[in-house]
Amino acid sequence: MLKNIKYGLAAGAVSVVMALPGLAFAKTLTVAVQENIVGLDPADVNETLSHSAARTIYQGLFGLDGQMKIYPILAEKFEVNDASTEYTFYLRKGVKFHDGTDFNAEAAKINIERVANPENRLKRNSLVSMVNKVEIIDTYTIKLVLKEPFGALVNNLAHAGAVMISPAALKQYGKEISRHPVGTGPFKFKNWNGDVMEVVKNENYWKPGLPKVDGVIFRTVPESGARLAMLKTGEAQVVVPLPTEMVRQIENDKTLSVINEPSIVEWFASMNTKKKPFDNVKVRQALNYAVNKEAFCKVVFNGFCTPSDSVLPSIMQYHVKQEVYTYDAKKAKELLAEAGYPDGFDAEIVAGNNTAAGRAIQFLQQQFAQVGVKLKVQQLESGVLSSKVWSAQTPEEATVQMMYGGWSASTGDTDWALRPLFWGKGFPPKLFNAAYYMNPKVDEALEAAVGTADNNKRAELYAIVQKEIQQDAPWIFLGVDRNLAGKAKNLEGFVLMADRGFQLDEVEFK
Amino acid sequence: MLQYLIKRIIGIIPVLLVISVVVFGFVRLLPGDPARIAAGPDAAPSDVELVRQDLGLDQPVISQYFRFMAGAFQGDFGRSIRTKRPVSEEIGSRFMPTLWLTVFAMAWSTVIGLLIGVVSAVRRNKWPDYLGMTVAVSGISMPAFWVGLMLMSFFSVRLGWLPTSGYGTWQHYIMPSFTLGLGVAAVMARFTRSAFIEIFREDYIRTARAKGVPSQGIIWKHTLRNALIPVITMLGLQFGFLLGGSIVVESVFSWPGIGRYLIDSVSYRDYPAIQALILMLSLEFILINLIVDVLYAVANPEIRYK
Numbered sequence: 001m002l003k004n005i006k007y008g009l010a011a012g013a014v015s016v017v018m019a020l021p022g023l024a025f026a027k028t029l030t031v032a033v034q035e036n037i038v039g040l041d042p043a044d045v046n047e048t049l050s051h052s053a054a055r056t057i058y059q060g061l062f063g064l065d066g067q068m069k070i071y072p073i074l075a076e077k078f079e080v081n082d083a084s085t086e087y088t089f090y091l092r093k094g095v096k097f098h099d100g101t102d103f104n105a106e107a108a109k110i111n112i113e114r115v116a117n118p119e120n121r122l123k124r125n126s127l128v129s130m131v132n133k134v135e136i137i138d139t140y141t142i143k144l145v146l147k148e149p150f151g152a153l154v155n156n157l158a159h160a161g162a163v164m165i166s167p168a169a170l171k172q173y174g175k176e177i178s179r180h181p182v183g184t185g186p187f188k189f190k191n192w193n194g195d196v197m198e199v200v201k202n203e204n205y206w207k208p209g210l211p212k213v214d215g216v217i218f219r220t221v222p223e224s225g226a227r228l229a230m231l232k233t234g235e236a237q238v239v240v241p242l243p244t245e246m247v248r249q250i251e252n253d254k255t256l257s258v259i260n261e262p263s264i265v266e267w268f269a270s271m272n273t274k275k276k277p278f279d280n281v282k283v284r285q286a287l288n289y290a291v292n293k294e295a296f297c298k299v300v301f302n303g304f305c306t307p308s309d310s311v312l313p314s315i316m317q318y319h320v321k322q323e324v325y326t327y328d329a330k331k332a333k334e335l336l337a338e339a340g341y342p343d344g345f346d347a348e349i350v351a352g353n354n355t356a357a358g359r360a361i362q363f364l365q366q367q368f369a370q371v372g373v374k375l376k377v378q379q380l381e382s383g384v385l386s387s388k389v390w391s392a393q394t395p396e397e398a399t400v401q402m403m404y405g406g407w408s409a410s411t412g413d414t415d416w417a418l419r420p421l422f423w424g425k426g427f428p429p430k431l432f433n434a435a436y437y438m439n440p441k442v443d444e445a446l447e448a449a450v451g452t453a454d455n456n457k458r459a460e461l462y463a464i465v466q467k468e469i470q471q472d473a474p475w476i477f478l479g480v481d482r483n484l485a486g487k488a489k490n491l492e493g494f495v496l497m498a499d500r501g502f503q504l505d506e507v508e509f510k
Numbered sequence: 511m512l513q514y515l516i517k518r519i520i521g522i523i524p525v526l527l528v529i530s531v532v533v534f535g536f537v538r539l540l541p542g543d544p545a546r547i548a549a550g551p552d553a554a555p556s557d558v559e560l561v562r563q564d565l566g567l568d569q570p571v572i573s574q575y576f577r578f579m580a581g582a583f584q585g586d587f588g589r590s591i592r593t594k595r596p597v598s599e600e601i602g603s604r605f606m607p608t609l610w611l612t613v614f615a616m617a618w619s620t621v622i623g624l625l626i627g628v629v630s631a632v633r634r635n636k637w638p639d640y641l642g643m644t645v646a647v648s649g650i651s652m653p654a655f656w657v658g659l660m661l662m663s664f665f666s667v668r669l670g671w672l673p674t675s676g677y678g679t680w681q682h683y684i685m686p687s688f689t690l691g692l693g694v695a696a697v698m699a700r701f702t703r704s705a706f707i708e709i710f711r712e713d714y715i716r717t718a719r720a721k722g723v724p725s726q727g728i729i730w731k732h733t734l735r736n737a738l739i740p741v742i743t744m745l746g747l748q749f750g751f752l753l754g755g756s757i758v759v760e761s762v763f764s765w766p767g768i769g770r771y772l773i774d775s776v777s778y779r780d781y782p783a784i785q786a787l788i789l790m791l792s793l794e795f796i797l798i799n800l801i802v803d804v805l806y807a808v809a810n811p812e813i814r815y816k
Contacts, residue, residue, distance in 0.1 A: 036774065038593050046550025118556075121564035126554035178594060193604055193767040195677070221675055229674040232667045345751040383779050385543020390546065410550075430555050481525045 011504045016039050032227045032236035041178035042160045043122040051160035052501040056199050058163035066495045068412035070158045081416030084149040084453040091140040092314045095206045097166035098188045105142045109134040110167045124161030131172045149451040155413035186211040195220040212508035241486035242303035250486045259485040263314045264498040265408040268475040270435040274395050284473040286335035288325035290371045297479045300360045304482040309414045315479045318414045318462035322470040332371045344372025351404035353379045415450045435474035442468050533788045537781050544779035585718030588782035608767035612752040627702025647694030658762035661685045675764040686763040705737040716739045738809040746802035752793045
């Protein structure tokens with residue numbers, strides 16, 4: 001224990017140097033974030049923030065831009081066979097890891113096999129678990145042979161969990177790679193202690209002219225008021241996330257500006273379609289009519305939100321705008337009467353215990369009351385909520401009638417935005433179909449779409465899925481919120497991503 | 511006295527053993543599955559299973575406990591579920607910031623609180639008393655997060671004198687230790703005042719007054735020593751609480767301390783971290799109690815332990 005305390009002291013001394021205020025004149029960027037970075041082995045963490053921090057150091061074969069569109073990074077192009085079982089990747093030449101070793105087919109093979117091997121027990125194993133073997137064609141070409149057809153492989157490879165780590169470093173550090181990251185990215189790892197992580201410019205970065213700052217410091221500041229204060233004093237040049245109620249304060253400051261980008265988080269209230277009265281589609285449609293989505297966006301997200309027009313957020317690939325349930329309390333009452341509930345009924349909804357979720361379910365309670373439905377609201381601590389919702393082993397065991405929540409597909413792929421939630425074979429605890437929704441047409445389309453890499457075919461199939469789900473209404477479709485961050489006005493090139501992550505590759509001070 | 515100390519220190523061991531069983535059992539009774547939380551909100555079921563095996567949570571609870579205790583005896587409290595670093599390292603790096611913050615907050619608040627209390631008691635129902643107690647009541651009633659943010663917006667944003675938050679230089683200590691000590695100072699002041707007033711009523715004080723001891727001597731010699739007993743008890747308790755880390759102050763000033771770590775660990779169901787933290791906090795309280803008992807004897811030589 002004593003040794004550890006000494007270690008703590010030494011670490012404290014290091015952070016003295018890093019925490020000096022007023023570094024604005026140096027070209028080091030300080031980003032104030034809400035959460036703690038938990039690990040820098042991207043294949044073994046799930047937090048968006050940890051992935052964003054890791055992305056300054058590591059790169060994958062592919063990446064996702066702000067709109068979650070795929071672009072090639074360490075792979076230049078790829079080919080796939082018609083059966084979607086064999087992918088060939090042509091790798092970028094002349095890229096070196098921070099330790100000076102070469103990035104090549106051998107390195108890519110080692111990395112993909114590391115994540116794919118279940119014995120390594122990495123949290124992101126499922127990204128590449130369908131890979132049967134990795135063949136080296138030549139020094140800069142590899143072929144992935146899959147166990148079964150899988151159409152979204154390139155999406156999965158673009159996820160931060162599938163980045164390329166120096167094989168030499170993996171060998172040297174083993175599981176401790178999380179504390180000694182070595183990648184090919186624009187910044188090199190310098191230091192990470194508790195609340196502060198620092199990376200410095202990679203002088204030998206393969207993209208000429210980048211990066212344009214000397215380094216980046218990530219500082220964890222849990223209180224949003226304190227984050228805003230740091231932005232105002234110049235101690236930080238970016239704060240992310242930015243609570244909606246603070247947008248006005250930043251707009252009023254001439255040296256600061258707000259970044260306001262669409263997200264891929266769809267907010268919904270799911271209804272257990274196996275339980276009365278929600279087994280009746282008219283009831284579910286009635287409740288969709290009963291809720292004013294514009295008002296929802298104003299109440300819950302201070303207007304930084306768009307009413308949803310499909311079960312897929314609008315910037316997701318294959319999104320098709322649907323005929324929405326425009327707010328109509330009269331129609332809702334008629335539908336309820338047709339369904340045999342002219343006087344409404346009692347129901348219960350559960351949600352997480354944050355402020356926005358509280359506002360959301362109270363809003364629903366108020367809206368439901370207008371059509372005679374008495375809604376009991378219950379906010380639960382996240383661990384309690386997750387065990388209440390997801391631990392039922394069979395549909396009969398499920399106790400939750402309605403749940404309020406949000407979903408974002410971390411791979412940016414449409415499959416992961418729909419299949420976990422609406423697939424008839426994806427009831428909890430297997431996947432996240434808390435509506436216990438089952439529609440053979442949807443199941444068939446979801447299964448066919450995940451088995452092909454053909455974009456046109458996938459678009460067709462996902463159009464069917466969206467239409468069916470919209471009609472069956474297993475959810476009350478509420479809205480898609482905006483991602484907000486605050487930054488110094490002279491900072492450019494900061495990319496806020498739709499999944500709430502961010503990219504710093506091209507940041508610069510003007 | 512020495513014999514008494516040795517007896518007390520040996521007595522700590524069974525207490526900690528009982529606490530270890532209770533804590534180990536209780537964290538596992540918390541609803542929520544650490545493997546699911548660690549794997550992430552949208553993890554595939556196969557990933558959750560891998561995480562469960564990785565954490566050893568697929569083993570029977572009894573064998574998990576014995577593994578935990580076997581490690582604990584060697585100072586190894588396992589690895590954090592969240593960061594996968596040894597828990598002892600995680601706690602080690604957060605212990606000193608919390609300890610120093612506690613020491614500074616306690617130091618200023620004890621001195622100021624004691625002074626306000628004594629002055630209020632001596633000038634009871636006169637303006638210094640009213641002023642002192644008004645300050646004390648405000649100190650108790652102002653929420654720490656509000657005080658913290660107000661200080662920040664004034665001294666950091668407006669004046670630019672102090673860093674808004676974080677940990678490092680001596681400037682970083684000023685606002686957090688002031689905010690943290692505010693409540694303690696207020697409680698100290700009220701406590702000291704009532705302890706003094708009570709003792710002023712005692713016969714021996716009347717006797718001292720009657721035989722002509724100067725009033726300074728009565729306050730500092732006859733009253734203070736006796737009044738210190740309840741005050742020391744209170745100080746010990748406050749110190750123990752503050753060592754557990756203040757969640758509010760640590761969050762507002764992004765202080766890398768124990769309080770935030772405990773809350774994060776609980777919401778993440780980080781079993782090894784929660785177990786080690788509760789054991790450590792219990793040990794701290796036991797030790798502080800022991801020190802308080804020893805201090806009684808120092809303050810009042812009439813108290814002797816056997």
